[in-house]
Amino acid sequence: MDLPVQDVLRPRSLREALRVLADHPGARPVAGGTDLVVQLRDGRRQAELLVDLSRVGLDGITETDRGIAIGAGTTMDVIATHRAVRTHFPALATAASQVGAWPIQCRATLGGNLANASPAADTAPALLVAGAAVTVASARGQSQLPLEELFVGPGRTSLRSNELIVSVLLPVSRTGAGRRLVERFVKVGPRREQIISVVCMAGRVVVAADGRLELVRLAFGSVAPTPVRARATERLLERRVLDDRLRQEALGVVQEDVKPIDDVRAPASYRRLAVATLLDRFLAEVARG
Amino acid sequence: MAERVSVTFTLNGERRTFTVAAGRRLLDLLRDDAGLSGTKEGCGAGECGACTVLLDGRPVTSCLVLAASVEGRSVVTVEGLGGASGALHPFQRALVEKGGVQCGFCTPGVAVTGAAILAQGISEPGERARLLSGNLCRCTGYSKIFEALEAAREGSNG
Secondary structure, eight states, X not given: OOOSOSEEEOOSSHHHHHHHHHHSXXXXXXXXXXXXXXXXXXXXXXXXXXXXOTTTOOOOEEEETTEEEEETTOBHHHHHHOHHHHHXXXXXXXXXXXXXXXXXXXXXBHHHHHHTTOTTOTHHHHHHHXXXXXXXXXXXXXXXXXXXXXXXXXXEESOOTTOEEEEEEEOOOOOOTTOEEEEEEEEEOSSSSSOOOSEEEEEEEEEOTTSBEEEEEEEEESSSSSOEEOHXXXXXXXXXXXXXXXXXXXXXXXXXXXXXXXXXXXXXXXXXXXXXXXXXXXXXXXXXX | OOOEEEEEEEETTEEEEEEEETXXXXXXXXXXXXXXXXXXXXXXXXXXXXXXXEETTEEEEGGGSXXXXXXXOEEEOGGGTTOXXXXXXXXXXXXXXXXXXXXXXXXHHHHHHHXXXXXXXXXXXXXXXXXXXXXXXXXXXXXXXXXXXHHHHHHHTO
């Protein structure tokens, strides 16, 4: 069955794509289409005009002195296997390897996963703990915003219809002598492969030589209207030495950091429990060293 | 009335041009416009893998690919896996020999993903299982599909 769209434009450069978006308010950009095509088919989103980004050239990963820049058109399979991503941001590599199954990963793009703004988007928590910034372009120029400012609600971003995500920057910081980086991504669902997360979590912790948690970033998916950082839990843990008492306290606080709802995949009470369980396992790994 | 767009790409090694509705999916172009009905539609939502084809050598679910977006690219369907002569790919032969086919509906997608796994030289069983997890098969229990993958790999090693 053909998708209910009137036309598709196929710009050959970013400049042309931005001009098309500026000239056609309401046009919807499409990259891999793994979310959008399903939504158009179901009627959950409508678009008269699609702007196919296949030939705009937004794919590729570059390492600069500011960090790792991932083009918005880069597909999940490429991110999951990229050497520098796996070294510096293992949570993102793991998340990318769990977005759908392989035929989805070969098509789904990072920019699409973010623009779709699902609260369950697997790459989002991993990018949040990485401190990612999103570069957004329009015909007027480029700007950068922290990833958290992109998400407004389920399926909604702060992007205007003439704007396009062009890349995501992950700042690389040296962990330093005597320090230890622990970074993980885990998701919970009824099947190990190819599921929409019931809850997913990314954690990034730097443990100093004296055992203090120098940096703590925790983010969860599918437990709030947008992917969220667990700020109160982060504040509780930061600059402290992890012991059993602190860990127990964190498991209570983290359940207040999230705002889950009951839906088709799980009740809110289950999600709260899963959030605490995932954090407990992560902190156990941090403590083990 | 939706606009029609022209799309030119390499289909099973041959350069082809089609004029299709703007909203046509690659799956429908393959089955209805190109007459290649080997590619099946299962769920239509990218979850079952029955419609898997190779796009520039990588497996994709053709039910989620906009036909207009494959301009200039290369698509290989189950009909083209064995090359232009119409021969079977070694993995297709192994599926037949090992009994990796039952009802057959998932088989075109399984054949395509399996061929991609072999092309990438992936032999670790856990990784093979992960890569095939997007091709749902209700009949075989997968054992014979993995046996066929192994047989095809050994065959190609000589």
